Amino acid sequence: MPLTRDLLIGGKDVPAASGRVTEDISPYTGEVYATVAAAGAQDVTRAVDAADAAFPAWAALAPFARRAIFLRAADLLDARAEDVADLMAHEAGGTRPWAYFNVALAANIFREAAAAVTAPRGEVLNAQEEGALGLAVREPLGVVAAFAPWNAPVILGARAVAAPLAAGNTVVVKPSEDAPIACGLLIADVLREAGLPDGVLNVVTNAPEDAAEIAEVLIADPRVRAVNFTGSTGVGRIIGTHAARHLKPAVLELGGKNSVIVLDDADVDYAVDAVTFSVFMNSGQICMSGDRVLVHSSLAEEFTGKLAAKVASLRAGDPSHPHTVVGPLVTAAAAQRVAGLVEDAVAKGASVLTGGGDPEGAVHPATVLTDVPKDAALYYAEAFGPVCVLETFTDDAEAVAVANDTENGLTCGIITENATRGLQVARRIRTGIVHINDQSVADEPHAPFGGAKASGYGRFGGRWGIEAFSNTRWVTLATQQAHYPF
Known part of the structure; x- marks a missing residue:
């Protein structure tokens, strides 16, 4: 029997409002591996509602509490290596060594996110006025729209959400239609088991024919404040155009030659x-x-x-x-x-x-x-x-x-x-x-990962990921009263 999965909204597994589902096909056998909920625009809005409602409490949660969630998630993911290998073989055609590599790197992405949560953030500035103190403070943006691809599903599913969450944002992720479980629901399952509060991460799966509408509705929602996309250059141009139209920063990691x-x-x-x-x-x-x-x-x-x-x-x-x-x-x-x-x-x-x-x-x-x-x-x-x-x-x-x-x-x-x-x-x-003295394929969770030219812009990894999904705020503190000209 094929697996069945619903959307994840507000910490609950829920069907699409329309009741529609879509098939997840195994590339090697051509058989239906799973059926997943096929979200529509209404479901996207529900997911953003949940993420927006969860944002204040998540952003205010003590850093050590947030760090503990990521560390637990890393250990839980490591423990699921055999199950993930079976999932990736059936859903995306991934070989077992490739699946084990996905698990190991994704777990370390969570560990790097945990380290980033408590890393020093911000600067003390020299002030113009005597007795004043200036601060440059990094703050979360709000709701982040994340798009996770199928090709390295566990790695890129984890990367789609780890830095935004570590920075204190909440996330709505749209996983690829070709691996919606491995690059979306699996990652959410692990984080939920690790103690991630309801609504902080929401997963919206969709039918292939609805992908463009789902993406546009998600990016256009005024409560979404940043976009995180990994995928082809062609689709990245579309995603980047939507983000620019709504004046939202985007990290785009696109194709290579x-x-x-x-x-x-x-x-x-x-x-x-x-x-x-x-x-x-x-x-x-x-x-x-x-x-x-x-x-x-x-x-x-x-x-x-x-x-x-x-x-x-x-x-x-x-x-x-x-x-x-x-x-x-x-x-x-x-x-x-x-x-x-x-x-x-x-x-x-x-x-x-x-x-x-x-x-x-x-x-x-x-x-x-x-x-x-x-x-x-x-x-x-x-x-x-x-x-x-x-x-x-x-x-x-x-x-x-x-x-x-x-x-x-x-x-x-x-x-x-x-x-x-x-x-x-x-x-x-x-x-x-x-x-x-090495070949072209390498990825380390603490390194600045990203491309130039049509391979996109922005960087993942370490402090670069935190900077990509946070905003710098200037705060001043006057220790004595100022004198004004009128």
């Missing part, structure tokens, strides 16, 4: 392992995945042969099998989209080093292409699947130029045995994140 650069002094075997991880972890469905592999021409022959052999050996298929690396994409339609990008590239002159061909349901073969021309859609489009494009370069300047030849700017990996040279190259790469 990321490069891994293999310099001529790299350890080839290490580079092959690093690139394989970067491209094929979670079947390439990570905003940081390595779409472009740039290899110095002197290493190209050895690297290409070893990479093709390693990629061809990757186990694909059932995400619940412990040795599967390339599981299904989130839907069969997503696999067909990736196949279309490969087919278009080959038709325009690209060569297939390994992989290619038709998907089996939602499982697309792990694929490496070379000689992809600029007029192929894949050259600039984010693959978001188990596909990479291999290019060669002759000097560092050429590698930098190719890596920067994209509207996106999220992350980059530079494989080199010379840290000084790696840093020199890194400083010329226009991304929000760069990793020297």
Whole structure:
């Protein structure tokens, strides 16, 4: 029997006002895994009502009490690792190692949020008037609208709410229709069990056809004071436009067209392992995945042969099998989209080093292409699947130029045995994140995470997350009476 889940509003599991539900499909089997409530505009307003009502008490709660909730939530999530692995396999096609990584990082996001709650916040300012004291104080904003994506559902579900809640805000989260439990309801369940008060976190699930309306109604509500969105650049432009129209700050973490650069002094075997991880972890469905592999021409022959052999050996298929690396994409339609990008590239002159061909349901073969021309859609489009494009370069300047030849700017990996040279190259790469002697996929809960250009703006992690979801207020205290000219 499929699971059934309602909305979470004001601490209660409630059906949509209309009584509608929507199906949550397992990408590997194509079967209905769960049915969830399909919210409408009325339900969004109910959720904001609850969040707004809960805000004063949550913002006033002692920091040590708030910190304790996050620490309990982290331990509870860690204890659910096996259940989460089953959930992610069925709901999002996630492999078991990917699920365990999601749990571990999400738990640490909660722990970092706990630390941020009691971290020093604000500044004492020099005042112009004698005997006066100036303060710059960080204060919560109010209700935050959060949008959580499906691809790293537990990580990004936790990140959608942790910093806003730690800053003292309340939240209404709209999880992805493709993983509404893992990236929304699961996170709320854990926090509720940890003692989060009713109404502080509310979850509004929806049918795919209602997504645009739900988002617009949520952002437009005057009690919503900030927006937190992680997802594609295309949808991010829409979300950012809605937020700007209502003069609400937004943190947007969007897509990437990321490069891994293999310099001529790299350890080839290490580079092959690093690139394989970067491209094929979670079947390439990570905003940081390595779409472009740039290899110095002197290493190209050895690297290409070893990479093709390693990629061809990757186990694909059932995400619940412990040795599967390339599981299904989130839907069969997503696999067909990736196949279309490969087919278009080959038709325009690209060569297939390994992989290619038709998907089996939602499982697309792990694929490496070379000689992809600029007029192929894949050259600039984010693959978001188990596909990479291999290019060669002759000097560092050429590698930098190719890596920067994209509207996106999220992350980059530079494989080199010379840290000084790696840093020199890194400083010329226009991304929000760069990793020297490592590949492009990395996330740490205390680090400033975010992109440049069309990869969005704002930062998650540590104090940067708190700053993103709080406001600086100037407060002065006069210790003696002032003299006025009239």
